[in-house]
Amino acid sequence: MLEIRDLRVSYDHIEALRGVSLEVKKGEFLVFLGRNGAGKSSFLLALMGLISPAGGKILFEGEDLSFLRPWQRVRKGLALVPEGRKIFAPLSVRENLELGAFVRCNSVKKQLEKVLEIFPVLKEKLPLPAGALSGGEQQMLALARALMSDPRLLLLDEPSMGLAPKVVGEIYRVLENLKGRLTVLLVEQNVNRALSLADRVFLLESGRLVASWPREEIDYQVLEAAYLGEK
Template structure:
C-alpha cells in the first residue's frame, strides 16, 4: 500500500532522515521503533505532507504522493494520529469527531456511531468538552477523530505516551481491532515490546537510518533489539 523509497528529510541543514526505504503492505501493522531523534516522527510527518522531503519518493497505492498537500493526502486515504493527541479542548467530543470528517461530503452519522461502538467511553462523554477528558480518553478521541476520515492507512505517533499501563493495554487492543476491520496501520511507539507484539513487520531506526528490519516476533527475539529497547519490560509485560 505504502512504499518509501530513499527518503531524505532535512531541518535547517541537518539531515533527520537519511535515505530510508521500507514498505507497508495492505491491511498490515508496521512499526518503527528507535530512540528519540531517530527520525520516526519526521517520517510520518513527511508521509502526510506536513514536512517536505529533500529527496526520495513516497508511493501510495501505486501513486506518487511525494510533496503533495496534507489535504490531498488525507483525501487519498491517509490520516495521522499525532503525538500529544492534539484534540480541540474547547470543543465537545462530538464536535471533535465531526472535525475529523470535515472533508467528507457524504452522511457520516453511521461512522460516528461506529466510533462510539469502538470507544463506549466517548459516547458517554459525547457532549463533554474534550479538554476535561482523561489522557486515555483523549487518546481514544484522537484515534476516533482520525477514523472519521475513513482512512485506508492510519499512522499513529506514540499512542501510549503518558498513559497508565492498563490504559495502554486497552489502546493496543483497539489498534488490533481497527486492523482487523481492514485498516492498515503504521505505528511509532515508545513501548517497543507492545509495538513489536502487534506488528507484522518492524523497522529499527537509528540517527535517521534503518538499522534492522524483520517480522515483529523476530525483532522481539533479536539480542541487539532486546539490549537497546526492551530491557526488562518483557518480564513486566508477562506479569500483566
C-alpha cells in the same frame, strides 16, 4: 499499497531522515522503534505531508503523494494520530470527531456511529470540551478522530505515551481489532505491546532504518543493545 523511496527530511542543518526506503503491503501492521530523536515522528509527518521532505518519493497505491496537501492525503485514505494527541481542547468531543471527517462529503453521521461503537466512553462525553477529558480519553479521541475519515493507512505516533497501563491496554485492544482491516504504521516506545501486534518491526537510528525483521525473527539482542540498552 505504499512505497517509500529514499525519503529525506531536514530541519535547517539537522538531517532527521537520511534516506528511508520501504514497501508496505495492504493490511500489514508495521512497528517502528527507535530512541528519542531517531526520526520516527519526522517519518510519519513527512508521509502525511505535514512537513516537506528534502528528497525522496512516496507512492500510495501507485500514486505519487509528493504534491498533495495533508487534507488531500486524508482524502486518499491516510490518517495520522499525532504525537501528543493534538486534540482541539476548547472544542467539544463531537466537534473534534466531526473535524476528523471534514474531507468526507457525506455519511459523517454513520461514520460517527461506527466510531462511537468502538469507543463507547466517548459517546457519553460528546458535548464536553475535549480538554476536560482524561489523558486516556484524549488519546482515544485522537484515535477516534483519525478513524472518522475511514482511513486505509493509519499512522500512529506513540499512542501509549504517558498513559496508565490499564488505558494502554484499552488502546491496544482497539488496535488489535483494527489489525488486518487496515494498514498500520505504528511508532512506539512501548516495545512489548507493540511487538505483540507487529507483522514486521523496524529499527530507526539517526534517521536510517538500520534493521528490519518479521516478528518471528526479531533479533532481541540487537534490539536491546540499540534501543532498550540505553535505559
